[in-house]
Amino acid sequence: MEAADSMKIAVILIVLLPLVGFITTLLFGKRMGGKAHIVPVALVTVTAALAVYAFGWVFQHQEEPFVWDAFSWIVAGRYHASWGFQVDTLTGIMLLVVGIIGMLTHYYSIGYMRGDGGYYRFFAYLNLFMFAMYMLILADNFLLLFLGWEGVGLCSYLLIGFWFDRKSASQAGKKAFLVNRVGDFGFTLGMFLVLVTTGTLQFAGVFDKAETIGAGTLLWICLLLFTGAVGKSAQFPLHVWLPDAMEGPTPVSALIHAATMVNAGVYMVARAYPLFAQSETAMLVVMVVGTFTAIFAACIAITQNDIKKVIAYSTISSLGFMFMALGAGAWVAGIFYLFVHGFFKGLLFLCSGSVIHAMGGEQDMRKMGGLRTRIPVTFWTMLIAAVALVGIFPLSGFWAKDEILGGAFAHGYYVVWLVGIVTAFLTAVFAFRMMFMTFWGESRADAEVQAHIHESPKVMTVPLVLLAIPAAAVGAVVGWPPEAGWIHRFLDPVFFAVEHEEFEWLGTGGALMAVSLAVALLGVYLAYVLYLRRRELPERLAARVPWAYEASLRKMYMDDIYEVVPVRSTIAFSRFLWTGFDVHVIDGAVNGIARLWGWFGDRLRPLQTGRVHNYAFGILAGALALVVIVGWVWGI
Amino acid sequence: MSPLDWWLLLAMLLFCIGAFGVLARRNTIVVIMSLELMLNAVNIALVAIAQFRAGSQGAGVLFSLFVITLAAAEVTVGLGIVIANYRAKRTVENDHFDEMKG
Amino acid sequence: MPGGDFHPFFFVVIAAWILVCGLGVVLFRNIIYSAVSMVFCFLGVAFAYALLNAELVAIVQILIYVGATSVVILFAIMLTEVQQSYGQLFHRQAIFAAPLAVAAAVVMTVMVVSTELVDVGDTSLNLSVHALSSLLFNRYVFPFELVSLVLLAAMIGAIVLARRQGEKR
Numbered sequence: 011m012e013a014a015d016s017m018k019i020a021v022i023l024i025v026l027l028p029l030v031g032f033i034t035t036l037l038f039g040k041r042m043g044g045k046a047h048i049v050p051v052a053l054v055t056v057t058a059a060l061a062v063y064a065f066g067w068v069f070q071h072q073e074e075p076f077v078w079d080a081f082s083w084i085v086a087g088r089y090h091a092s093w094g095f096q097v098d099t100l101t102g103i104m105l106l107v108v109g110i111i112g113m114l115t116h117y118y119s120i121g122y123m124r125g126d127g128g129y130y131r132f133f134a135y136l137n138l139f140m141f142a143m144y145m146l147i148l149a150d151n152f153l154l155l156f157l158g159w160e161g162v163g164l165c166s167y168l169l170i171g172f173w174f175d176r177k178s179a180s181q182a183g184k185k186a187f188l189v190n191r192v193g194d195f196g197f198t199l200g201m202f203l204v205l206v207t208t209g210t211l212q213f214a215g216v217f218d219k220a221e222t223i224g225a226g227t228l229l230w231i232c233l234l235l236f237t238g239a240v241g242k243s244a245q246f247p248l249h250v251w252l253p254d255a256m257e258g259p260t261p262v263s264a265l266i267h268a269a270t271m272v273n274a275g276v277y278m279v280a281r282a283y284p285l286f287a288q289s290e291t292a293m294l295v296v297m298v299v300g301t302f303t304a305i306f307a308a309c310i311a312i313t314q315n316d317i318k319k320v321i322a323y324s325t326i327s328s329l330g331f332m333f334m335a336l337g338a339g340a341w342v343a344g345i346f347y348l349f350v351h352g353f354f355k356g357l358l359f360l361c362s363g364s365v366i367h368a369m370g371g372e373q374d375m376r377k378m379g380g381l382r383t384r385i386p387v388t389f390w391t392m393l394i395a396a397v398a399l400v401g402i403f404p405l406s407g408f409w410a411k412d413e414i415l416g417g418a419f420a421h422g423y424y425v426v427w428l429v430g431i432v433t434a435f436l437t438a439v440f441a442f443r444m445m446f447m448t449f450w451g452e453s454r455a456d457a458e459v460q461a462h463i464h465e466s467p468k469v470m471t472v473p474l475v476l477l478a479i480p481a482a483a484v485g486a487v488v489g490w491p492p493e494a495g496w497i498h499r500f501l502d503p504v505f506f507a508v509e510h511e512e513f514e515w516l517g518t519g520g521a522l523m524a525v526s527l528a529v530a531l532l533g534v535y536l537a538y539v540l541y542l543r544r545r546e547l548p549e550r551l552a553a554r555v556p557w558a559y560e561a562s563l564r565k566m567y568m569d570d571i572y573e574v575v576p577v578r579s580t581i582a583f584s585r586f587l588w589t590g591f592d593v594h595v596i597d598g599a600v601n602g603i604a605r606l607w608g609w610f611g612d613r614l615r616p617l618q619t620g621r622v623h624n625y626a627f628g629i630l631a632g633a634l635a636l637v638v639i640v641g642w643v644w645g646i
Numbered sequence: 647m648s649p650l651d652w653w654l655l656l657a658m659l660l661f662c663i664g665a666f667g668v669l670a671r672r673n674t675i676v677v678i679m680s681l682e683l684m685l686n687a688v689n690i691a692l693v694a695i696a697q698f699r700a701g702s703q704g705a706g707v708l709f710s711l712f713v714i715t716l717a718a719a720e721v722t723v724g725l726g727i728v729i730a731n732y733r734a735k736r737t738v739e740n741d742h743f744d745e746m747k748g
Numbered sequence: 749m750p751g752g753d754f755h756p757f758f759f760v761v762i763a764a765w766i767l768v769c770g771l772g773v774v775l776f777r778n779i780i781y782s783a784v785s786m787v788f789c790f791l792g793v794a795f796a797y798a799l800l801n802a803e804l805v806a807i808v809q810i811l812i813y814v815g816a817t818s819v820v821i822l823f824a825i826m827l828t829e830v831q832q833s834y835g836q837l838f839h840r841q842a843i844f845a846a847p848l849a850v851a852a853a854v855v856m857t858v859m860v861v862s863t864e865l866v867d868v869g870d871t872s873l874n875l876s877v878h879a880l881s882s883l884l885f886n887r888y889v890f891p892f893e894l895v896s897l898v899l900l901a902a903m904i905g906a907i908v909l910a911r912r913q914g915e916k917r
Contacts, residue, residue: 618748621741623677623839627669627848634852641859649759651860653800656763658856660770662849667774669845670838675779675824679786682817683770686793689805697800704883710805711884714812715895719902721817725824726909732828741839 017067017076020060021095024105024144027053027060031137039130046130050137051116057140061109068102073503075099077150077214088209096150096213100504103345103497104147104277107352108270110480112140114473115265118360121470122261122367132172132259139165143270147277152201152211155278159197159242162271163190169266170258182254189251193241200234203227217284225289232285232292235278236299243275243329246303250568252326256318260363263318268325269356273348276332280345283505286336297337301426304330306566308436312443313552313562316373317362320444324399325355327433331414338426340417341505342498346489347414349497350406354398354481360474361392364466365448370459375444380453385465389449391474394482396445400438400530406485408530412523413492419522420511427522431529438533439540446541492519653694661687672739674731678724685717758799766792777837779825787818804877 031053039046067076075098084091097105116136123132142161149155163186171183205211207227208219223231239245244252255267266272279286279296286292304327311323328351335344366373368385382389394405401407411434419427453460465471488497493513502508513519540548552559561567660683667680689710696706732738769792772785790813797806839845884892 615748618746620744620747622743623669623740623841627841627845630665630669630852631848634848634855637859638855641855652759652763653796654860655857656759656766656796658853658860659767662853662856663767663770663774665852666845666849669848670842671774672836672839673779675821675828676773676782679773679782679821682786682813683773683789686790686813689809690793690796693797693800693802693805697802704880705888707802707805707880708884708888710802711808712891712895714805714808716898718812718817719899721820722906723902723909725820726906728824729827730909738828 014067014076017064017097018078018080020064020067021076021078021097021148022080024057024060024064025095025141025148027057028137028140028144032134032141035130035134035137039134042130044124044129047116047120047133050133051120054113054116054137054140057144058109058113061105061144064097065102065105065109068097068099069500072099072500075101075503079150083154089205091151091153091211093154094150094212095148097148098504099500099502100277100280100345101147103349103501104273105144107273107349108140108143108147111269111352111356111477112143112265114477115261115269115356115360118264118363118470118473119259119261121467122363123259126259128172132169135165135168135172136261136265139169139266139271143274146274150213152204152213152216155281156197156201159238159274159278160194162266162274163187163194163242166190166255166262166266166271169262170255172258172262176257179257182251182257186251186255189248190241193238193248195237196234196241197238200231200238203231203234207231213281220284220288223285223288228285228289229291232282232289233295235282235285236292236296239275239279239333240299241275242278243272243333244326245275245299245330245333246306247568249303249307249326250565250572253319253322253565256316256322260318260359260366263322264356264359264363267322268359269352272325272329273332273352276329276336276344276348279333279336280341280504283341287507293337293339295337296333297423297426300330300333300335300337301429302330303327304334304433305429305436306330308433308440310562310565311440312436313559314440315376317365317375317378317444317448318359318373320375320440321355321358321362324358324437324440327437328355328399331411331430331433334426334430335414335417338414338418338423339421339508340414341508342501342510343410343413343417345501346485346497347410349488350398350410350481350485353477353484354395354406357391357474357477357481358395358399360470360477361388361395364388364470364474365392367466367470368463369455370462372455372459375447377455377459378448378453379451379455380449381463382449384463387465387471387474391471391478392449393445394478396441398481398485400441400534401434401526402530402534403527404486405482406480408527409485409489409492409495412526413489415526416492416511416513416519416522419518431526434526435529435533438530439537442534442537443541446537450542451545492523648698650694650698653698654691657687657691657694659687660684660690672741674728674738674740675725677740678721678728681724682717682721685713689713755799762792762795762799765789766796783818783821783825786821787814790814790818804880 028050031050035046035050039049042048064076075096077094077096079092079094082090082092116133119132119136123129126132139162142158142165144158146155146158146162149158167183167187170186171180174180174183201211204216207223208216210216220228241248252267252272256263258267286296307323307326307330311320311327314320314323328347332344332347332351335341335347364385365378365381365388368381368388369378372378398405398407401411415427415430415434418430455463488500489495491513493510498510511519540551564570664680664683664685664687667683668677671677671680692706692710692713696704696710728738731743735742766789769785769789773782773789776782776785790809794806794809794814797803797809
């Protein structure tokens with residue numbers, strides 16, 4: 011298909027502009043000092059406009075995706091990798107999320123990072139991240155996707171450890187990197203298997219052959235690819251890096267660890283829909299992992315006291331929801347949730363950043379309270395985000411979450427539906443626990459901090475307000491009416507085999523919707539009782555079931571398990587390799603060989619007398635011997 | 647036995663006398679003189695072959711001239727070394743020089 | 749004969765002269781005797797060249813060896829102020845060196861005798877000095893220039909070596 015030239019230019023620019031921004035900022039940013047944001051922010055704004063343009067193009071050409079094999083990258087034998095771009099409706103959705111949230115986060119960062127020593131470095135990394143993220147979603151083959159995939163991983167590492175002089179930050183960066191290696195290893199193996207099986211990594215080529223792949227191979231491909239998704243999207247048991255990633259600056263948490271990068275796993279699974287849809291077992295695994303992660307993370311979130319940790323576990327839970335949806339066969343609902351989640355979770359993070367900013371860097375919710383009147387813009391936007399997250403009619407989260415639960419129910423996964431409802435309930439509790447502890451009641455901060463509480467500057471609050479609009483409305487706009495909204499038709503070309511359920515307001519659908527809404531409201535009410543009306547209750551509750559409280563507070567002991575099982579055992583094994591194997595066997599062999607030659611040399615040393623006539627004798631005797639031997643051989 | 651053979655035998659004997667001198671004498675100056683004997687022996691062989699054999703077109707004669715020239719250079723440098731050594735150790739007997747012993 | 753007429757008489761006389769003088773170089777205890785013996789040996793070799801009809805080489809032999817090299821060696825003897833070798837004349841290695849030299853002589857004799865070298869062309873190879881020099885400066889001009897470089901290097905090397913330590917301008 012001949013793609014429109016304007017589209018080619020747009021796609022190239024979308025990828026290149028952030029890269030240009032990265033390079034120029036890295037080279038010249040230091041000299042620009044406090045003005046270092048100008049170039050990257052301007053470029054990202056242009057890029058966002060181009061992303062919206064690309065989305066508009068897809069909007070007009072829904073049935074024919076834009077596929078453009080730009081130029082060759084690696085040609086080796088029969089294998090041919092190219093820089094190929096693909097823009098279909100799924101990519102279009104991702105472009106909107108990445109473009110808009112990325113741009114707003116950049117603006118927000120101008121205020122948030124002002125005065126930081128690494129100001130220019132921050133914007134350079136952010137632009138590099140945007141480049142990699144666009145690469146990831148625009149790629150038309152697994153290899154290029156993997157390039158973006160690793161690129162965003164690198165930026166995540168750099169930005170988590172942005173304040174590298176804090177030991178905890180650099181440790182968290184390393185942790186994120188290492189944990190992601192586990193997942194990426196699986197992803198790489200999956201790609202190899204795809205290449206070996208189908209002979210190509212091109213999405214279209216692979217998916218064309220999806221039906222011809224044997225069931226066993228297909229299952230392995232899906233599971234290995236999903237391993238990568240588990241790492242990147244922080245699913246159990248590889249979720250441990252995401253809470254620690256909150257060591258990074260808050261805009262990073264919002265952009266990378268809530269709205270875009272962590273969605274890459276979901277996006278990749280959705281992109282590989284033709285593969286996953288063929289393998290019921292793989293779908294089941296995806297669903298089980300997602301469901302378990304959803305409730306698991308929600309259980310932890312409920313006792314965390316760090317405001318960003320709460321949102322981080324909420325993100326893990328939400329990502330679990332998305333995988334639950336994909337695994338249950340509610341593909342559209344999963345992407346729908348991804349779409350709206352990007353807005354309200356990014357907003358939630360940015361608001362928490364604004365709160366932290368107001369509190370002078372304090373992140374512990376036990377030292378907050380009563381901020382409602384002190385920072386009203388932050389409060390109202392955060393309230394919108396929280397309500398959207400909890401899923402209360404008519405905000406965004408309601409439509410998407412309900413569709414996931416409805417999808418699970420409709421496909422007969424009643425247990426999954428039940429777990430989802432419980433998770434929704436827990437989500438409501440912890441989200442409003444956070445809201446009540448932060449904004450209501452009396453302030454528990456020190457007098458000195460109290461005096462300095464202030465609303466964030468315009469450059470921060472305006473992005474909040476701008477983000478609050480889609481966070482509130484986008485769900486209803488694209489998802490109305492349920493199961494037959496605009497997004498369902500829009501994603502049809504990608505999820506070509508998905509059939510939409512008939513939604514009955516006065517049937518199962520309506521009933522389920524009512525149940526989930528009721529559960530959410532119940533959760534909010536419980537939070538209201540526990541954390542506003544009778545604040546002594548939580549402590550008594552915790553004292554009643556100390557093991558449960560302790561387990562939740564200690565993150566289900568996951569970090570401790572990791573500490574013992576892989577980390578300690580690896581260290582012990584390495585120590586053995588060092589003191590046992592390396593010192594004795596390797597060094598012993600090396601030194602032994604050296605000593606052997608030393609001994610040999612000692613025996614040979616007397617030959618070198620240092621006297622020239624001995625050498626001359628050797629020369630002449632040798633020459634004569636040569637003559638005799640040659641004469642003998644030639645028979646003279 | 648042709649005349650050339652006789653010349654070659656002469657050269658060969660002179661070469662062996664020189665070689666014995668190089669290997670056996672302790673005095674470095676005599677060693678250098680013995681070396682000159684060996685070079686002369688080779689020159690005799692070269693000239694003899696050049697004069698008796700066709701096709702060499704003067705190469706043997708010219709080669710012997712080069713050898714003579716290089717031998718002169720060699721003697722100069724060799725004796726320079728001998729004198730430098732003598733200055734250091736007050737002797738020219740080459741078994742006193744074993745600093746390079748391994 | 750191209751190599752000049754072979755006169756057995758002259759050949760025997762000159763060969764005996766050369767070999768006796770050569771043995772003198774190796775065997776004399778007094779180094780001055782050795783040196784004088786060497787000069788005579790060189791002279792004998794010059795006559796040998798003359799007998800071979802190679803006048804140019806004979807003249808060069810006398811000029812360089814008898815004239816220059818001998819003088820340099822005598823200078824070295826005087827500078828080292830060791831007229832006489834005291835103590836052992838030979839190394840202990842001599843008991844191996846003598847058989848080696850004899851063995852070399854035997855091997856080479858066998859080779860000379862067993863090889864048919866008498867293949868004399870019809871051309872008179874008695875090249876004139878004029879022919880030789882035109883050959884030297886045309887065909888062999890590159891080795892000629894190289895030799896000049898070697899001489900230069902040797903000259904510099906000899907000066908560096910012979911200069912007294914610490915004698916710096």
